[in-house]
Amino acid sequence: xGMLSRMxxxxxxxxxxxxxxxxxxxxxxxxxxxxxxxxxxxxxxxVLEMVTNKRRLELQAGKVQAKLEKLTxxxxxxxxxxREDLARIVLERKQSAVxxxxxxxxxxxxxxxxxxxxxxxxxxxxxKVEAFRTKKEIIKAQYNAAQAQVRIGLALSGVSEEMGDVSxxxxxxxxxxxxxQAKAGAIDxxxxxxxxxxxxxxxxxxxxIELEKLSSSASVEDEIKALRDEIADGSTKQLEEGK
Amino acid sequence: MIVRILSEDQYxxxxxxxxxxxSIDNELVDIVEEGSIADFKPKxxxxxxxxxxxGTLVPVEELIESDxxxxxxxxxxxxxxxxxxxxxxxxx
Numbered sequence: 001x002g003m004l005s006r007m008x009x010x011x012x013x014x015x016x017x018x019x020x021x022x023x024x025x026x027x028x029x030x031x032x033x034x035x036x037x038x039x040x041x042x043x044x045x046x047v048l049e050m051v052t053n054k055r056r057l058e059l060q061a062g063k064v065q066a067k068l069e070k071l072t073x074x075x076x077x078x079x080x081x082x083r084e085d086l087a088r089i090v091l092e093r094k095q096s097a098v099x100x101x102x103x104x105x106x107x108x109x110x111x112x113x114x115x116x117x118x119x120x121x122x123x124x125x126x127x128k129v130e131a132f133r134t135k136k137e138i139i140k141a142q143y144n145a146a147q148a149q150v151r152i153g154l155a156l157s158g159v160s161e162e163m164g165d166v167s168x169x170x171x172x173x174x175x176x177x178x179x180x181q182a183k184a185g186a187i188d189x190x191x192x193x194x195x196x197x198x199x200x201x202x203x204x205x206x207x208x209i210e211l212e213k214l215s216s217s218a219s220v221e222d223e224i225k226a227l228r229d230e231i232a233d234g235s236t237k238q239l240e241e242g243k
Numbered sequence: 244m245i246v247r248i249l250s251e252d253q254y255x256x257x258x259x260x261x262x263x264x265x266s267i268d269n270e271l272v273d274i275v276e277e278g279s280i281a282d283f284k285p286k287x288x289x290x291x292x293x294x295x296x297x298g299t300l301v302p303v304e305e306l307i308e309s310d311x312x313x314x315x316x317x318x319x320x321x322x323x324x325x326x327x328x329x330x331x332x333x334x335x
Contacts, residue, residue, distance in 0.1 A: 004264070004268045120250065131305070131306055161312075
């Protein structure tokens with residue numbers, strides 16, 4: 001069996017066939033409409049959850065950003081006081097914070113994509129449910145048992161498929177969010193327990209880690225130099241102003 | 244023929260494209276079975292583009308059942324593999 005027939009089967013199987021059992025087809029219409037509204041509420045909730053998750057990550061990123069700024073000014077202070085050794089330690093910490101911030105930003109971008117997809121699904125379902133509601137009232141008004149069965153069936157399968165699509169989209173978004181959160185949680189734990197200074201070292205071999213240390217200590221050196229220049233500029237300025 | 248691309252839209256695709264769609268579908272099955280991950284994304288895109296470029300968009304207010312459902316454009320190789328193993332779309 002090909003990919004398409006499997007996919008088609010999966011989507012169709014998401015939609016229950018209980019609907020056919022009602023004695024009066026008109027009841028089927030109302031019952032299905034309730035189900036559609038429920039499905040719509042579910043997708044709206046998922047979008048909200050996504051927004052909350054993003055907000056949480058943004059707060060976390062904000063804290064890391066603040067930490068970065070604090071570390072920079074600490075390094076400057078240390079240099080000012082002639083404690084280059086201390087400045088080095090502070091700047092190494094800053095490198096870890098930079099990696100942490102990058103990881104958070106990647107996760108945020110991932111959630112952004114999921115949110116867009118769910119919002120699109122929500123808008124589509126909203127239109128379908130609206131169309132169904134109109135059709136439902138028309139069918140009920142011109143009710144004729146023999147015809148109704150067929151027309152109801154057509155309208156139902158159209159909207160039910162949309163519900164199947166939406167429910168798969170929700171499941172995927174949730175499973176992606178869970179794995180993102182698991183990753184973020186694992187990094188946090190390792191940092192807290194001190195096992196890991198640099199979260200991005202995960203899964204890298206020793207050579208890669210050594211190379212990164214080199215480039216990281218190069219950035220520390222660069223920054224020491226930059227801070228020194230800044231301090232030197234500052235004092236020249238002060239001297240000039242003092243003239 | 245009405246074709247749905249999951250999380251996107253429904254299209255009305257002229258019948259003459261069915262054979263091409265089927266043959267890409269078969270190629271995708273082979274790719275998944277052989278585990279040729281690198282070939283997967285381009286082939287999937289080819290399949291979705293065939294529908295997007297040659298089908299007419301079904302208005303969203305229209306309530307119509309699809310004859311065929313195509314996967315999400317971002318379905319991963321792992322998701323596709325579990326789809327073939329009959330585990331469904333979401334791997335546990």
